Amino acid sequence: MRADRLCLTPEEAVTHVDDNTIAVVPALGVTYHGLYEDVAGIASALDDLQARTGLDVPIHVDAASGGFVVPFTDPGHNPWDFRVPRVKSINASGHKFGLAPLGVGWVLWREAADLPDDLVFHVSYLGGDMPTFQVNFSRPAGQVIAQYFDFVHLGRSGYAAIHGTAHAVARECAAGIASLPGFRVLHDGDPAKGIPAVVWTLDPGVQSFTLHELSDRLRMRGWQVQTYPFTGDLATRDFQRILVRRDFSREMARLFLRDVREAVAFLGSRPSAAGSSRPSSYSHL
Ligand SMILES: Cc1ncc(COP(=O)(O)O)c(C=O)c1O
Numbered sequence: 001m002r003a004d005r006l007c008l009t010p011e012e013a014v015t016h017v018d019d020n021t022i023a024v025v026p027a028l029g030v031t032y033h034g035l036y037e038d039v040a041g042i043a044s045a046l047d048d049l050q051a052r053t054g055l056d057v058p059i060h061v062d063a064a065s066g067g068f069v070v071p072f073t074d075p076g077h078n079p080w081d082f083r084v085p086r087v088k089s090i091n092a093s094g095h096k097f098g099l100a101p102l103g104v105g106w107v108l109w110r111e112a113a114d115l116p117d118d119l120v121f122h123v124s125y126l127g128g129d130m131p132t133f134q135v136n137f138s139r140p141a142g143q144v145i146a147q148y149f150d151f152v153h154l155g156r157s158g159y160a161a162i163h164g165t166a167h168a169v170a171r172e173c174a175a176g177i178a179s180l181p182g183f184r185v186l187h188d189g190d191p192a193k194g195i196p197a198v199v200w201t202l203d204p205g206v207q208s209f210t211l212h213e214l215s216d217r218l219r220m221r222g223w224q225v226q227t228y229p230f231t232g233d234l235a236t237r238d239f240q241r242i243l244v245r246r247d248f249s250r251e252m253a254r255l256f257l258r259d260v261r262e263a264v265a266f267l268g269s270r271p272s273a274a275g276s277s278r279p280s281s282y283s284h285l
Contacts, residue, residue: 010045028066034197039080067092072160104143166196176257182206209267217263
């Protein structure tokens with residue numbers, strides 16, 4: 001990652017492809033910042049590569065976060081799924097924006113032939129042929145049933161309403177964070193660009209406090225906002241993010257922003273922050 005390139009670009013993707021590449025994996029919602037990578041653009045760069053070199057590299061879309069968001073909040077999004085012929089498989093996490101209350105993940109293949117049969121375990125002792133492809137075998141079905149309940153109960157309009165609200169709340173949070181001096185928002189929750197999340201960093205000029213200190217102050221108020229690095233050129237910079245799901249209401253967003261503002265005011269007003277050369281120590285007098 002670079003400051004001017006937070007996502008995998010089509011141009012960059014093809015430079016890493018050679019005879020040993022089994023797939024290119026754009027993320028629909030990069031873990032670090034939640035922004036969507038350009039699946040259609042990467043596919044067309046791979047089409048061009050194939051025309052030039054003969055290399056035919058498929059795409060797996062890691063839609064862990066965005067797979068259950070984009071179809072509802074940005075239906076006109078550039079094609080990122082099986083409408084793109086090069087996309088052979090897609091994963092999405094049910095327990096993230098799929099809203100399933102129990103852990104469940106989904107993976108879809110374009111066609112059965114895209115999942116090699118020698119990876120599939122065929123079981124006969126339950127009667128008939130039961131093909132299975134998973135790490136463990138016997139397990140409860142509760143996760144799947146809970147997810148199915150959400151699908152039926154909420155339907156397309158329910159997911160659209162819930163995630164649409166999450167985006168609106170994320171955008172309110174982003175506006176609040178962006179209004180703080182020295183804060184730079186990298187993802188403002190725009191549904192065309194990424195999942196309902198807000199991601200920010202501090203301008204390098206901010207010397208009075210660090211994001212780690214802000215994390216600590218927020219933790220005192222019950223908020224877990226981790227400070228973490230990105231990768232590549234951005235592995236030495238600090239970032240923070242919040243994810244907004246249906247249980248993070250507007251009221252909570254207002255409380256959160258109030259606590260951020262108070263924490264920033266506290267951190268900025270410390271004597272050491274004002275450039276005092278006094279060593280920090282406790283005075284009991
Ligand atoms: C882009 C991406 N891929 C995969 C995963 C893993 O998903 P899961 O925890 O459902 O296995 C995550 C997040 O945890 C993610 O952000």
